[in-house]
Amino acid sequence: MLKKQIGAIAAGVLSAGLFSQAASAGETRGYVLDWWGMATYSKDIDCPDGMNPKADVMFRRILREMGKTPREIEEIYKDFPYPIYMIATDRGRIDGKPTNVYITPTSWPDPKIKTATGAKETYGFNLDGNDKTGGYTDVDTGAKGVDNNLYRALGCFETQRAMPPERPTYPYIYWDMTRDFTGAWLIEVSGIDNDQNDDDVTVGIYRALNPVTRNAAGNVVQDMSFKVDPNPRSQRVVKAKIKDGRIFTEGFDFYMTGDPLAIIDYELSKAQFRLDLKADGTMTGVVGGYQDWRKIYSGFALPGVTNEINVGVDVPGIYYTLKRLADADPDPKTGENRRISASYSMAGIPAFIDHSANGEKVAAK
Amino acid sequence: MSGTGKEKYMRFVLRATVAAVAVMAAGGAFAAAKPAKPEAPLASPPGVTFQTITVGEGVTIPGSSSSRAGSQEVFADATGLTLYYWDKDLPGKSLCAADCLKTWRPYVPAADAKDMGQWKTISRDDGTQQWAYNGKPLYTNAGDQKFGDSKGNDAEGKTWHAASLEAAAGAPIPLGISVRDVADANGQALTNEKGMPLYAFSGDPKKGAPSCGADACLHTWKPFAAPLLAVAIGDFTVINRPDGIRQWAFKGEPLYTWSGDVELGDARGRSVDKQMSVAMMARYYMPPNVAVRSNPQHGGFLVTAEGMSLYARDTTKYMGLGNHAARGGAKAVPAVGAAIGTTGCVDECLKKWRALEAPADAQPWGNWSVVTRPDGGKQWAYLGYALYTSTADKKPGDINGHDEYDMVIVNEDTKKLAPAAFRYGLYWRVATQ
Numbered sequence: 001m002l003k004k005q006i007g008a009i010a011a012g013v014l015s016a017g018l019f020s021q022a023a024s025a026g027e028t029r030g031y032v033l034d035w036w037g038m039a040t041y042s043k044d045i046d047c048p049d050g051m052n053p054k055a056d057v058m059f060r061r062i063l064r065e066m067g068k069t070p071r072e073i074e075e076i077y078k079d080f081p082y083p084i085y086m087i088a089t090d091r092g093r094i095d096g097k098p099t100n101v102y103i104t105p106t107s108w109p110d111p112k113i114k115t116a117t118g119a120k121e122t123y124g125f126n127l128d129g130n131d132k133t134g135g136y137t138d139v140d141t142g143a144k145g146v147d148n149n150l151y152r153a154l155g156c157f158e159t160q161r162a163m164p165p166e167r168p169t170y171p172y173i174y175w176d177m178t179r180d181f182t183g184a185w186l187i188e189v190s191g192i193d194n195d196q197n198d199d200d201v202t203v204g205i206y207r208a209l210n211p212v213t214r215n216a217a218g219n220v221v222q223d224m225s226f227k228v229d230p231n232p233r234s235q236r237v238v239k240a241k242i243k244d245g246r247i248f249t250e251g252f253d254f255y256m257t258g259d260p261l262a263i264i265d266y267e268l269s270k271a272q273f274r275l276d277l278k279a280d281g282t283m284t285g286v287v288g289g290y291q292d293w294r295k296i297y298s299g300f301a302l303p304g305v306t307n308e309i310n311v312g313v314d315v316p317g318i319y320y321t322l323k324r325l326a327d328a329d330p331d332p333k334t335g336e337n338r339r340i341s342a343s344y345s346m347a348g349i350p351a352f353i354d355h356s357a358n359g360e361k362v363a364a365k
Numbered sequence: 366m367s368g369t370g371k372e373k374y375m376r377f378v379l380r381a382t383v384a385a386v387a388v389m390a391a392g393g394a395f396a397a398a399k400p401a402k403p404e405a406p407l408a409s410p411p412g413v414t415f416q417t418i419t420v421g422e423g424v425t426i427p428g429s430s431s432s433r434a435g436s437q438e439v440f441a442d443a444t445g446l447t448l449y450y451w452d453k454d455l456p457g458k459s460l461c462a463a464d465c466l467k468t469w470r471p472y473v474p475a476a477d478a479k480d481m482g483q484w485k486t487i488s489r490d491d492g493t494q495q496w497a498y499n500g501k502p503l504y505t506n507a508g509d510q511k512f513g514d515s516k517g518n519d520a521e522g523k524t525w526h527a528a529s530l531e532a533a534a535g536a537p538i539p540l541g542i543s544v545r546d547v548a549d550a551n552g553q554a555l556t557n558e559k560g561m562p563l564y565a566f567s568g569d570p571k572k573g574a575p576s577c578g579a580d581a582c583l584h585t586w587k588p589f590a591a592p593l594l595a596v597a598i599g600d601f602t603v604i605n606r607p608d609g610i611r612q613w614a615f616k617g618e619p620l621y622t623w624s625g626d627v628e629l630g631d632a633r634g635r636s637v638d639k640q641m642s643v644a645m646m647a648r649y650y651m652p653p654n655v656a657v658r659s660n661p662q663h664g665g666f667l668v669t670a671e672g673m674s675l676y677a678r679d680t681t682k683y684m685g686l687g688n689h690a691a692r693g694g695a696k697a698v699p700a701v702g703a704a705i706g707t708t709g710c711v712d713e714c715l716k717k718w719r720a721l722e723a724p725a726d727a728q729p730w731g732n733w734s735v736v737t738r739p740d741g742g743k744q745w746a747y748l749g750y751a752l753y754t755s756t757a758d759k760k761p762g763d764i765n766g767h768d769e770y771d772m773v774i775v776n777e778d779t780k781k782l783a784p785a786a787f788r789y790g791l792y793w794r795v796a797t798q
Contacts, residue, residue, distance in 0.1 A: 104776045264770040
């Protein structure tokens with residue numbers, strides 16, 4: 001019986017791939033992400049036309065544009081923001097009929113939100129290879145022509161801004177809120193022979209079956225084990241190089257399931273990763289690529305009025321702005337760009353990555 | 366010990382063969398003497414479904430934009446109309462007549478209906494038949510128009526009530542044991558105080574203990590202990606084990622828990638040892654080409670007879686607490702599933718997702734309903750949602766279609782608004798219990 005148990009455990013270990021990884025050339029390091037959000041490097045010069053107003057000011061304008069009289073507005077504001085929940089959603093008009101403005105943003109005129117036209121520095125990549133487009137310089141590498149129109153679109157909303165190491169408020173909130181309910185995001189760097197310069201390493205990006213574990217302070221606990229979701233959609237493996245201690249991947253099409261609370265999924269075409277593996281065992285990184293701007297919009301539209309009130313964003317305004325600033329993937333019929341350049345920052349802590357679920361058995365009836 | 370090595374080997378083979386034959390004979394005799402264990406009764410007869418009604422009143426919390434009332438799962442007819450019983454009826458005898466019948470319609474069984482478990486057909490005074498559950502005649506209410514309506518609940522001085530499953534009605538159950546839904550087992554089962562299922566051991570406890578299985582010896586069976594002063598009650602008896610533990614038994618079979626069950630709905634011990642089965646009180650109907658599997662991520666989920674995962678297309682909801690496709694997330698809303706129907710996947714979609722076909726004579730039963738596709742074909746729906754398999758799944762156990770979203774919330778054609786159920790986009794989720 002004991003032999004049988006030992007045999008079963010040994011077989012399990014082997015199927016987990018733990019031995020096979022150790023046998024491959026080079027070192028392997030695994031991380032679980034404890035941060036992912038829009039890359040920001042916010043400075044005062046970003047918004048030469050000023051900041052977009054917060055919710056209390058924004059809704060006074062919206063109510064005026066809806067045709068409310070000053071007296072009606074004051075009446076509504078006696079109990080602000082609660083009456084707004086009932087009023088704002090159907091402020092759109094189609095043929096004079098109230099319409100859900102988040103689902104049909106074109107039922108409301110473009111409020112022309114302020115954008116970060118003054119921003120010159122960011123984290124990201126020169127996605128199109130053209131130094132003269134994009135308009136940003138990368139903070140880490142000094143690369144010119146960096147493309148990140150997502151920040152340009154959102155960077156004048158207070159809740160979307162931050163100077164590292166601070167993190168932008170709203171992206172941080174929705175990242176934090178979804179951690180306990182969705183599979184953890186994992187990064188595995190393997191084949192490291194020289195952690196300063198190595199032309200042949202591999203970066204795997206995975207979604208786990210289990211969510212992160214937190215400590216009493218709410219922080220993600222390091223050195224936990226995560227089982228990789230066997231769904232092929234949740235796995236990307238890409239070649240990379242280490243140059244002066246920094247890892248750069250090849251361009252690839254990135255996919256990661258997100259959450260309807262924020263962005264349903266991150267599907268970045270022509271994506272690039274840049275990772276810094278720290279001496280203390282942690283990791284930071286930047287991801288850039290072109291993203292379907294309508295999916296980004298949907299992340300603002302689904303929470304709708306809650307988002308406008310609590311986060312202080314103008315949802316129809318974001319629709320018009322993302323559409324205007326989209327800079328890739330033109331529709332063959334209309335010529336309108338369907339994707340927008342975007343950069344995301346991330347941070348990871350050490351974790352054990354278990355690939356055994358690719359052959360996991362499930363209990364049969 | 367004498368003899369050559371070959372002789373020793375032959376003696377060993379002979380002894381082993383005799384022993385093996387003896388064991389097989391004992392096992393065979395045991396098997397022959399032990400009749401097949403009857404399955405727990407089905408919770409409802411064909412044509413009787415489950416629906417969810419709203420009970421009580423919602424409370425709006427200051428600062429919140431919504432309120433939420435409670436809900437209750439009740440029996441309904443094949444069209445989803447809630448079934449009620451009346452406090453004034455007698456067991457097996459309807460007293461609702463004359464004016465009463467203007468509001469309350471006796472629920473008439475099909476001509477070929479047969480008594481089933483707690484369900485019996487009774488004769489009314491006018492000679493017609495009526496379904497009764499646990500002896501209570503059942504009715505629909507004339508004011509109910511669609512599934513989920515419950516105008517009759519608590520009506521007429523709270524003498525009328527929506528009828529719901531009472532798998533243990535009238536049966537005494539010891540303290541510390543409950544009857545509750547166990548998703549992995551597709552029914553209601555005996556559970557311990559933590560809601561974990563109890564398993565009954567059909568083998569002879571004097572001849573051995575249940576096996577932990579070749580793959581699962583990290584987990585163990587634990588005798589479900591009875592208190593020192595426990596006495597037999599109803600179908601429950603107490604076994605004094607040689608190790609001193611007093612163990613509950615149900616219908617003569619000792620009860621155990623499985624240490625691998627950790628979350629509500631788990632019954633992961635059910636495939637470990639054929640002599641161990643979940644102590645079921647009622648089974649939910651399951652079409653013959655469907656089964657239940659489970660994993661830690663989703664709990665119990667539906668698969669075809671071949672083991673291929675089944676999926677539902679659902680509408681996306683704004684969930685303040687994150688991914689609603691995770692275990693323990695938002696529950697399916699049958700009204701939404703019914704609104705989506707088969708229109709959630711047509712044309713190109715059907716190249717990637719394949720409808721779970723139902724036979725032409727399939728009828729609603731329990732949590733299952735039947736929807737008609739545009740081509741006239743029948744399709745099974747579970748909890749209101751039409752079911753599909755995914756071409757992304759290549760082998761049994763794959764769940765590659767889960768969490769696939771078509772959620773782009775923007776309608777730019779102001780002349781053509783999407784149907785309400787579709788407005789916030791759709792996504793695919795594995796069909797969970």
